[in-house]
Each structure stands twice: as C-alpha cells, then as structure tokens.
Amino acid sequence: MKPKKVPGVPSQLKGSSHDTETKKFLDNSELLNSEFQRIQKKFLDINSWSEYFEKGLPKFELHNSDGTPVQRSPQIGDYMKILLNTHSPKNYIWVRIDMIDYTNPDSLMIQIRPSTVPGQQFAGRIVHFFSSTSTSTFILSKGKDYIKAAVYVRNETANSNANFINSIKNIFISLSSKLGSSKINWKNFTDGILK
Structure with a gap:
C-alpha cells in the first residue's frame, strides 16, 4: 500500500514505511474539545x-x-530512551526529537529519528536498529466529529553503522518490521492513547 502524503511527514524514498491511524468519534462538540485537551496531555x-x-x-x-x-513536555532537541525489554536493561534504543509543531490548535505533531547517545552526536554510533534516515511522525488531530492518533513511519532501513553482530541483528529486525511487527506495536499505541 502506498504511504499517505501527510503535511510535515517526510516523503518515502527508500526502505519500508507504514501508516497507523486510530479515530475516536464524538458527536458532541463540547465533549470533543474537552476530550481532545485530555488526550493532548497524555500525548x-x-x-x-x-x-x-x-x-x-x-x-x-x-x-x-x-x-x-x-519530567515535562518534549522540546526540539530532546531525546527519547526506549527500553525494549525489561529483562535486559542494555536492550534500549535512542531517538532524537527533530520537530514539534504546536502551531495548529487542532493538531500536535512530534517527529523523531534514530540517534546516537546524547552528547555523542559526532563520534558515536546510532543506537537503534534503523538508520538515521528513518523517521516516525506522531500526530494527534481533531476533526469535526473525531479525534485521530496517527504514526507515520518513513524510510526505515537497517542501521549498518554498528558493530558486526548488531548490524546483522539490525537487518533481521528491519525485515520483521517490513512484515508488519512495527505497525502492530504502533496500532496498540494509537488505540491506547485515545482511551
């Protein structure tokens, strides 16, 4: 399926991509506005x-x-440390927040990409299974009768800027993502944040 063209989301050039969206419908405009504010805080x-x-x-x-x-709202230049497995505290990845857009009162956008460990931007290796060309864009938006949570992933390619063993592991993770495992996780997120 061809990736959607969404304002603010990078074009798909190489690797894999996916679009994950969940909508919550509300026919009362007052309730819609208060629910959007509540979900914004969670987002x-x-x-x-x-x-x-x-x-x-x-x-x-x-x-x-x-x-x-x-413990605050995110800012451009912040990082997310993402722990993948609690049984192995070393099993984590880093992403950098490259873009946040608060300009539209009916929409919030956060864009991240794989990164090095903070402070090692010039000398370190990417600590992620995808390369730094990969992006994930999170958008929370409000329509006339709905709230939508979405994740748009673009240009997922395996991170080869790692040691040999991790490079091989990254190729396998990249292949499993192409088969849909990443989309399933993000669908859990978009469904969950709207509850």
Whole structure:
C-alpha cells in the first residue's frame, strides 16, 4: 500500500514505511474539545507512553539534549530512551526529537529519528536498529466529529553503522518490521492513547 502524503511527514524514498491511524468519534462538540485537551496531555507525557501498549513495553523516557531524564513536555532537541525489554536493561534504543509543531490548535505533531547517545552526536554510533534516515511522525488531530492518533513511519532501513553482530541483528529486525511487527506495536499505541 502506498504511504499517505501527510503535511510535515517526510516523503518515502527508500526502505519500508507504514501508516497507523486510530479515530475516536464524538458527536458532541463540547465533549470533543474537552476530550481532545485530555488526550493532548497524555500525548505530551512521553514518560507515560508505555501505558498505551498492551504489555507496557516498550518503556519511554524523555531526556533533555544533555541526556538528563526530564519530567515535562518534549522540546526540539530532546531525546527519547526506549527500553525494549525489561529483562535486559542494555536492550534500549535512542531517538532524537527533530520537530514539534504546536502551531495548529487542532493538531500536535512530534517527529523523531534514530540517534546516537546524547552528547555523542559526532563520534558515536546510532543506537537503534534503523538508520538515521528513518523517521516516525506522531500526530494527534481533531476533526469535526473525531479525534485521530496517527504514526507515520518513513524510510526505515537497517542501521549498518554498528558493530558486526548488531548490524546483522539490525537487518533481521528491519525485515520483521517490513512484515508488519512495527505497525502492530504502533496500532496498540494509537488505540491506547485515545482511551
């Protein structure tokens, strides 16, 4: 299926992509507005995102540009440390927040991409199974009678900027993502955050 063209979402050039969307319909405009405000708070509380996945994994931690954990709304230049498996605390990945758009009162947008560990932008390796060309764009929006949570993933390619063993592992994870495993996880998120 061809990826949607969504304003603010990068064009699909190579690798895999997917669009994940969930809508919640409300026919009362007052209720729609109050529910949108409630869900916006959840959307901006990245440290609580794991609550919206079925098994509470992955775990998300918001870090500032220095890598210090923070309890606040995200800012451009912040990082997310994402723990994939609680049995192995070393099994985590890093992403950087490249874009946040608050300009539309009916929409919020956060865009992330795989990154190095904070503070190692020039000398470190990407700590993620996808390359830094990959992006995930999270959009929470409000229509006339609905609220929509969406994740638009573009240009997912395996991270070859890793040691040999991790490069091989990244290729297998990239292949499983092409088969839909990543979309299933993000569907859990879009469904969960609208509850």
